[in-house]
Amino acid sequence: MAATSIDMSTTATGELLTADGRPLKESLQRSLRRRKLTALALVAPAVVFLFVLFGMPVIYLMTWSVDDTQVNNALPRTFAAYQQWDGEELPSEPLYEAMFKDVAEASGIQIGRASTRMNYAKSKWKSLMKKTKRQVKALLGTDPDFAGPYKEALIGIDKRWEDISFWHSLGIMKDPYTLGYYLNSFDLQYGFGKEVVQQPENRRIYKTLWMRTLMISVIVTLACLALGYPVAHLLATLPLRYSNLLMICVLMPFWTSLLVRIVAWMIMLQQEGVINDTLVWLRLVGDESRWQMMYNFTGTIIVMTQILLPFMILPVYSVMKGISPAYMKAAQNLGAPPAIAFLRVYVPQSLPGVGAGVILVFIVAIGYFITPELVGGKDGQMIGNYIAYHLKSSLNWGLASAMGVILLTAILILYWVYDRVVGIDNMKMG
Amino acid sequence: MSDPGANPRPAVPRTLGADADAAYVRFDNVQKSYDGVTLVVKSLNLDIAKGEFLTMLGPSGSGKTTCLMMLAGFEPATHGEIFLNGRPINNVAPHKRGIGMVFQNYALFPHMSVEENLLFPLEVRRMPRDEARRRVGKALEMVELPGFGGRRPAQLSGGQQQRVAVARALVFEPDLVLMDEPLGALDKQLREQMQYEIKHIHESLGVTVVYVTHDQSEALTMSDRIAVFDDGVIQQLSTPDELYERPQNSFVAHFIGENNTLHGTVADIRNGECRVAIDGCGEEVSALAVNVERVNGRTTLSLRPERVEIAPPGTDGFNTLEGRVEELIYLGDHIRTRLTVAGHDDFIVKVPNTHAHRRLKIGEAATIAWLTEDCRALDPIAS
Structure with missing residues (x-):
């Protein structure tokens, strides 16, 4: 076989080298690189198009389906204070104060979004929040230095602030993420303590x-x-x-x-x-x-x-x-x-x-x-x-x-x- | 299309199976038309004996494959009757004919393994499982592919697929096997090897084989008899040597092997021989009167290149014509010499490369010579 010796050397580890002393593998990769880059450039527009118009929407879709931040963003003080509440009887002054201040500070749009979400947890939340926002604004308009008592003020605005079930329902929304929408998709929902319960019979579809x-x-x-x-x-x-x-x-x-x-x-x-x-x-x-x-x-x-x-x-x-x-x-x-x-x-x-x-x-x-x-x-x-x-x-x-x-x-x-x-x-x- | 009766070529005498009762397959005046306007097969009469290897040879469009499809039952005959073992089969469905067939591209079922392919004909015949497996093993051994049963057809080479196709056509032990250009997809070397193998299988099993091909060397190698098809008619039906050495008409002479033609007019017919005046030089030569009708009729002389000699001057008993050397091709054992004879520059002579033969030069004048028995006067073709 070895009639003519081929001018090809090997490295210490036995890898083949080309004539100029570079490892063969490296040379091969180098020679193929250009072809790979061309191929990549050709598919790039399609990949970008697919990602922007298909991948991103799917990612957004998945985010929205678990997102529960609307209420958290609008009522940050309330949820901080909510941690202290034992849930046994009506909350005390600090929680009412937090709610009052959150409602006063949040923009109308924020309250709108939050109240829509709150309404999924318990109906009548929407009208309560809107009414409260309106009245709080009016109250602060006449008395900018208003400093309590907040509990009395809120209950004065609407009797529903005396209803403990509204406060309980807030518990469902305290986390920024929720599986509530998935539960809803199968006729289930969170109870006030975040336990999974069936929807009321008339809402099971x-x-x-x-x-x-x-x-x-x-x-x-x-x-x-x-x-x-x-x-x-x-x-x-x-x-x-x-x-x-x-x-x-x-x-x-x-x-x-x-x-x-x-x-x-x-x-x-x-x-x-x-x-x-x-x-x-x-x-x-x-x-x-x-x-x-x-x-x-x-x-x-x-x-x-x-x-x-x-x-x-x-x-x-x-x-x-x-x-x-x-x-x-x-x-x-x-x-x-x-x-x-x-x-x-x-x-x-x-x-x-x-x-x-x-x-x-x-x-x-x-x-x-x-x-x-x-x-x-x-x-x-x-x-x-x-x-x-x-x-x-x-x-x-x-x-x-x-x-x-x-x-x-x-x-x-x-x-x-x-x-x-x-x-x-x-x-x-x- | 001309009426088959008016064809200038004569009807071919049957050499085998002339007795109708002895014929295993019999085409009786079969005609086939696809469009109702032209006949693809014109009045076919053919008897095939049991155990015979018969090849249908012809150019594409000559009707040979159509004949095979009619025999297999995939095309109905427009007219006439086909008999199998004395039984008319025109109204027998293909699956009840019990005829094996090797298809052009093998038609192995791609979703089944080799073994399942071979089991298929046995399963539809409700053969017991053990017996069927034994037969499949035997068939695979016969085509020298034992141990290949688990493979898919796509995992086999062309030659192996071909063997499986042959095994599948034989595994249910049919008495008649049809082969439709089965070697067409193989390379030359493999094709020649498979020719011998198919021939040996035929000999050892004693099945009747009807083989369709357009390759004349394949036909000559394998067949007991060859039916040369052209234009929907069998031009000649005879054994390979007969076909090559004694073609009955110009088409056969031209289609089988290499052939020199000389055109001329019949001057005299006597004792099975005739004198023909050659166009272009006016000289008269003798030839066997195979297919000439009358004196003063046109004829084409057929001469095999290996039966013509470049004559040393003064040869007796030979017909001679003068020519001029145009081209010399050195092929080792012989020198292929092209000459101009009687105004045509395509006359080929194979000069053996022996001591006795002198070297020719291009442009040199040479005398070509042949014996009368090697020259056949056939039907005229346009010069």
Whole structure:
């Protein structure tokens, strides 16, 4: 072998050196550095974009869902004094003084925010705080040197300051962070001593809502699979000129406004709608007993299935497109009847697409809110509708954030389960 | 498309299996059209004997693969009937035909291991588990892949996949195995090795093999008989040596091996031989009258390069023509010599590299000579 000696030396530890005496490893890294930097520069904009517009909001969302600083910021003296209170009977003068001074010093906006939060702990806090702020301001206006007795003054402003349960409820809010919103998301709440208790019966809605959301998502996903799989198979196996036409039919809904599609369904499904009219005309259904297919669970299922169908068809199709027709031929040639060949040879090979489609449809479905909003009625509402409600109507962003985080966690858990059962590498989006 | 009956090439006599009862596979006047306008297979009659290795050879689009697909049951015959062991099978579903097949790209199921692939045909036949495993082990041994049962097809090399495909086609012990260009994806060396292996498996198992390829050397190496396809018609059906040495028409002469052509007009036909006046020089030469119709008709003469000699002056009993040396390519054992003969500069002679042969020079005039029995007068092709 060693007919010619190659001019290459080694270091004391046996590392290879290049001709100029540098370790080979280092030289290799140096030569690859430029390529790495170029690659990094190319992906940087996308990474920054993703972080600013996706990562940051998610982080904010998680912060808001546990944040409980509004009251702490507005009433710092009160919470300091609150530590001394035994909670057995009405607080003594120092706590009233702290409350009085906090209310006097806090800005109107601070009091507004704090009182909104306090109202979640106990109703009537909001009106009490607003009234107190107003009166304290007036009192200090007439007597800038007012120095007590504060207890008397506050009780004088409103009798509720004599009610010990208001003072007790402050205990829930003494920490800057809270899991209260998460408890609320599952119909639970903190008792006054921060113990976890059930919501009052008339306010328990979320557990049912979560179950319903899960059920709608599962049913819609299964319906999409049942309807989409044969279409995808047809798309993948028809001659090109027919499959192109079919593909346009599949994609057409994508090119139509979501609202237009939902309104079209409303025309179809309502009691005086196309389907009911046809059924009545065919005398299959009596005029007085028309089917209720909208503003309920059924309506949400039907319309969401139609809207999410392409999300199932496309990934399944893209995987099926890659399955050579030779496999089905081979299976039949080896003695398998067409149905057995399909189940044992074709279906397993299409599973990566099915996995991708199922995950995609399920994730989109679980957070859906436009369709249930328009055709869901009362028992077709999903968790997304309540997130939207808390974001734009009740302005309880803490609760909305908590529900958002729970949704996100549910999806991550789903991913994890999928990875354990099927393997995420097995998933093909197209 | 011309009417098959009007084809100038003659119908080919069947050398084997002329007796219908002896034929294991029989194509009886089979026609196939995909679009209702043109025939891809025109009136195919073919008998294949039990245990025979028959190759369908032809350029792409000649209809050979279509014939195989009709036999496997994946394409219905437009007209005619196919018999398997005396039983018409046109209406038998592919999975009930019991024919093994090796596909072009093997079609091994990627989601199953090698063993599961081989078990598949046995499982659908409800064979007991132990017996099935024993057979799979035997089949893997036959293709020299014992111990590979746990691998996925993607973890095998092309040659190994090919062996697995062969094993899978044979594991349920079919009497007939179809192979659709099974070696097309392999490199040259591996392809040649696999040719011998498939040949040996055929010999030791005694199965009937119908093999489709466009590679003539593959066909010549492996087959008992070769059916040369062109334009949906079998141009010639005979043994490899017969096919090479006695082509029945110009297409076969051209498609199999290297071939020199001379164009001319028939001057006389007598005792199976004919005199042909060569275009461009006017000289008359003798040839075997294989496929000429009449005196004054056009013909193409076919001459194998190794059967032509650069003649020393004054040779008796040979046909001779004058030519000029254009190119010499040194190939070790022989020198490939290109000459201009009768106005065409593509006449090839393989001159053996022996002491007896003198060295030629480019531009030199040379006399080419051949025996009448090596020159075949065939149907005319455009010059």
